[in-house]
Amino acid sequence: MIKLSKIVKIYDSPSGKVHALKGIDLNIAKGEIYGIIGLSGAGKSTLVRCINMLERPTSGNVIVDGQDMMKLSESELRDARKNIGMIFQHFNLLSSATVYDNIAFPLKLSNTSSANIAKKVEPLLELVGLKDKAKQYPAQLSGGQKQRVGIARALASDPKILLCDEATSALDPQTTKSILALIKDINKKFALTVVVITHEMQVIKEICDKVAVISDGIIAEKGSVLDVFTNPQHEITKEFISVLLSNDLPAAFRGNEISAEKVEGSLLLLRLNFLGDKADDPILAQMIRNCQGVECTMLFGNLDEIHGVPFGRFIVGLSGNESSIQDALNFLSNKEVRVEVIGYVRRNSSIAD
Amino acid sequence: MFAEILPLLTKALGETIYMVIVSMAIASIIGVPLGVLLHTTDKGQILENMPLNQTVGSIVNAIRSIPFIILMVAIIPLTRFLVGSAIGTTAAIVPLVIASIPFIGRQVETSLKEVPAGLVEAALSMGATPAQIITKVLLPEAMPSIVSQLTTVIIALVGESAMAGAIGGGGLGDLAIRYGYQRFRPEVMLATVVILIVLVQLVQFLGNTLSKRLNKR
Numbered sequence: 019m020i021k022l023s024k025i026v027k028i029y030d031s032p033s034g035k036v037h038a039l040k041g042i043d044l045n046i047a048k049g050e051i052y053g054i055i056g057l058s059g060a061g062k063s064t065l066v067r068c069i070n071m072l073e074r075p076t077s078g079n080v081i082v083d084g085q086d087m088m089k090l091s092e093s094e095l096r097d098a099r100k101n102i103g104m105i106f107q108h109f110n111l112l113s114s115a116t117v118y119d120n121i122a123f124p125l126k127l128s129n130t131s132s133a134n135i136a137k138k139v140e141p142l143l144e145l146v147g148l149k150d151k152a153k154q155y156p157a158q159l160s161g162g163q164k165q166r167v168g169i170a171r172a173l174a175s176d177p178k179i180l181l182c183d184e185a186t187s188a189l190d191p192q193t194t195k196s197i198l199a200l201i202k203d204i205n206k207k208f209a210l211t212v213v214v215i216t217h218e219m220q221v222i223k224e225i226c227d228k229v230a231v232i233s234d235g236i237i238a239e240k241g242s243v244l245d246v247f248t249n250p251q252h253e254i255t256k257e258f259i260s261v262l263l264s265n266d267l268p269a270a271f272r273g274n275e276i277s278a279e280k281v282e283g284s285l286l287l288l289r290l291n292f293l294g295d296k297a298d299d300p301i302l303a304q305m306i307r308n309c310q311g312v313e314c315t316m317l318f319g320n321l322d323e324i325h326g327v328p329f330g331r332f333i334v335g336l337s338g339n340e341s342s343i344q345d346a347l348n349f350l351s352n353k354e355v356r357v358e359v360i361g362y363v364r365r366n367s368s369i370a371d
Numbered sequence: 372m373f374a375e376i377l378p379l380l381t382k383a384l385g386e387t388i389y390m391v392i393v394s395m396a397i398a399s400i401i402g403v404p405l406g407v408l409l410h411t412t413d414k415g416q417i418l419e420n421m422p423l424n425q426t427v428g429s430i431v432n433a434i435r436s437i438p439f440i441i442l443m444v445a446i447i448p449l450t451r452f453l454v455g456s457a458i459g460t461t462a463a464i465v466p467l468v469i470a471s472i473p474f475i476g477r478q479v480e481t482s483l484k485e486v487p488a489g490l491v492e493a494a495l496s497m498g499a500t501p502a503q504i505i506t507k508v509l510l511p512e513a514m515p516s517i518v519s520q521l522t523t524v525i526i527a528l529v530g531e532s533a534m535a536g537a538i539g540g541g542g543l544g545d546l547a548i549r550y551g552y553q554r555f556r557p558e559v560m561l562a563t564v565v566i567l568i569v570l571v572q573l574v575q576f577l578g579n580t581l582s583k584r585l586n587k588r
Contacts, residue, residue: 070496096498103496110493113588114511124497126507155587175497 019179019211020046020069025078027064038064039075040235046228048178051205051212053226053243055219055258061235062215066181069213070102071095083178100128103172107184109164111156117167118143118152124175142170146200162193169200173208180204182214186221198224219258223247223324231255244324248293249356263331267363268317271335276361285315285335286343287360290350292330302334305349311342333360376559379546384566386460387542390532394464395525398471403517405431405472406479407505417491417501431473439470439531443538463540467531471524478520482513515586522578526571533567543567 027039038061046052056062067073068080071087080087085098111120121142122135130138143149146166156164165185172180182201186194202225205212214226222229222243230240231254238252250256256265266272271287280286292301306314318333336343350357409431411417412424437445443466447457450465486509494508510517533544543563551560 072492072495096500099496099498104493106489106493108487108489110487110489112490112508112512114514114585123494123507127494127497127499127503157588171497181496 019048019050019083020044020213021079021081022065022068023079025065025068025075025080027061027068027073028076037235039068042078042232042235042237044230044237044240046211046213048211049205049209050228051202051214051226053214053216053222053229054232055216055222055229056232057217057254060232062217062232063183065232066183066213066215069179069181070099070104100124100175101177102179102181103175103177104181104183105165105168105172105185107187109156109161109168109188111164111167111171113156116153116155117148117159120156120167121170121174123171128175138174139170142173145173145204146170160193161189162197165189165193165197166200169197169204173204177210179211179213182212182216184215184217187216187218194221195224201225219262223262227325231258244293244327244329247324248291248329263320263322267360268333270366271317271363272366274363274366276363278361280340281362281364284362284364285337287317287363288334288336288347288350289358289360290330290332290334291356291358292328292332293354293356294327294329298328299353301350301353301355302332305346308349309342309345312336312338312346314346335363376550376556376562379550379559380543380562380566383541383543383546383563384570386540387529387532387544387570390460390463390467390535390540390542391525391528394467394471394528394532395521397464398468398475398524399521401468402472402475403479405476406483407509409476409480410483410509411501411505415488417495417504431476434469434473435477437470439466440534442466442470443535458539460541463532463535463538463542467528467535470531471528474527475521475524478524479513479517482516482520483509485516486512515582515588518578518582518585522575522582525574525578529567529571529574 022042022044025039025042026037029036029038042065054062054065064073068075069082069087071080071090075088082098083101087095087098090098112123115123118139121139125135125138143152146169148163148166148170151159151163156167159167168185180201185201186197189197198221201212201214204210205225214221216222226243228241229243229246231238231246231252233252233254239246239250239255246255247259250259267287277284292299302314306312313336315335315337316332317335319330320332321328321330323329336346347357347359405427408427409424412420412427414421434442446466446469450462451457453465454462456462490508490512491504494504499507532540532542533547536542536545536548539545543566547560547563550556551563
């Protein structure tokens with residue numbers, strides 16, 4: 019549905035040329051919710067604007083729904099944009115128009131008759147749950163309601179694609195959830211292709227099928243959300259994920275020296291990631307049963323779900339003689355569990371922190 | 372005595388109102404589009420055209436830097452050409468219009484600059500043409516501010532129209548100078564000043580009320 023190749027964007031600024039995008043390749047399939055995550059200044063907002071040519075790439079190819087966007091004339095481009103709805107962090111509603119007129123706005127641009135506008139706007143008001151607010155002005159609405167108006171407005175021209183530029187960044191967590199649910203809902207209902215720009219991993223985890231991590235104008239990592247979450251490759255990705263899933267050691271071990279060799283009184287800390295049905299398997303119990311002489315202490319545990327796939331993260335501490343610990347590691351490596359050996363760490367003498 | 376000056380005052384007030392309304396109407400017809408041009412051709416705007424923007428901007432600045440009393444005298448040949456005479460209420464309208472056009476242009480430009488850029492971007496993302504952005508986004512969104520700004524222009528016009536009285540334009544200023552000053556009639560002077568104050572208060576009140584009613588923010 020959307021095919022970006024070798025996208026480069028260079029801005030001229032007083033302090034010289036700024037390379038905002040340095041060769042981005044991205045394929046987004048029809049009906050997919052594709053997340054693009056990055057820190058502010060990473061180039062994600064520029065990238066999403068390259069899809070509807072609000073920003074024209076310096077070089078590269080943008081194919082949207084089979085159309086080469088770079089080659090369109092001004093008026094062809096205006097028609098093409100009616101196929102691509104967009105919602106914004108700050109909603110960008112007309113303050114001088116009612117909720118109804120805001121949603122009707124794209125239809126008025128294409129000179130739709132008021133009877134046909136009503137036929138279109140009424141169901142949209144219903145869809146976003148603002149039927150009783152039709153005659154109110156945006157200033158009278160809450161942030162979440164404003165974004166619902168934004169979504170209804172973006173859908174008014176029956177687009178095939180919806181671009182969400184930090185659509186939930188100005189909203190509280192509760193409202194964010196409900197807006198994300200609405201986006202997911204319309205994605206299914208209208209087989210809409212959705213591109214989500216965000217700096218919050220929570221948003222990606224909540225609704226996206228695929229994710230691209232953008233950093234400093236390039237894509238650091240991309241893939242299915244499940245893969246990227248459970249097996250992040252790039253530092254920046256790990257950092258984003260650590261916001262949701264802490265990588266810190268348990269308090270009792272934090273700050274202590276990590277050594278590769280066994281130290282007196284230390285535990286070998288392992289980070290275990292279970293995925294899918296394996297999250298339910300009694301792997302640790304089996305390990306203890308099979309490997310004589312190994313003591314296993316559970317230090318941290320968390321069971322989460324990404325797109326209905328259970329995903330467990332544990333930190334355990336092993337103690338025992340070296341050969342039995344080696345047995346335990348061998349046992350685990352034969353199971354479908356991802357093991358990361360952290361090292362030997364001594365427990366804090368005082369645990370009171 | 373009051374009965375004697377009353378007809379003078381009402382006639383002068385009528386002339387002032389006539390000059391202000393007609394000048395304002397003509398100047399707005401040209402000045403509002405000028406403001407739109409100044410804003411939309413500026414850097415980063417929908418019709419960016421810096422050479423045009425800077426040329427028009429310089430002309431606007433040049434006219435605005437001429438004191439009204441000098442402008443009035445300097446363009447007498449133009450006034451004579453347009454209305455056939457350089458004296459009288461109608462003749463005063465020519466310099467009033469010429470002085471107000473760039474003023475309105477800048478005021479409207481300021482109002483349009485207050486419209487958040489995101490709104491224009493949203494309209495562009497929906498496939499709006501530049502003309503649609505001007506008529507359906509910029510002007511409606513800036514309208515409360517434009518009304519406030521134009522109120523300021525009208526009040527400035529009241530003052531300038533009094534100055535126009537100095538070259539035989541009629542109106543309250545003319546009355547104040549000829550009777551109040553030259554014939555030593557302080558009560559006429561006082562009466563015109565009071566009327567001017569009331570007039571300005573009234574214009575400001577109406578402007579504020581209208582602007583507030585239009586503002587849905």
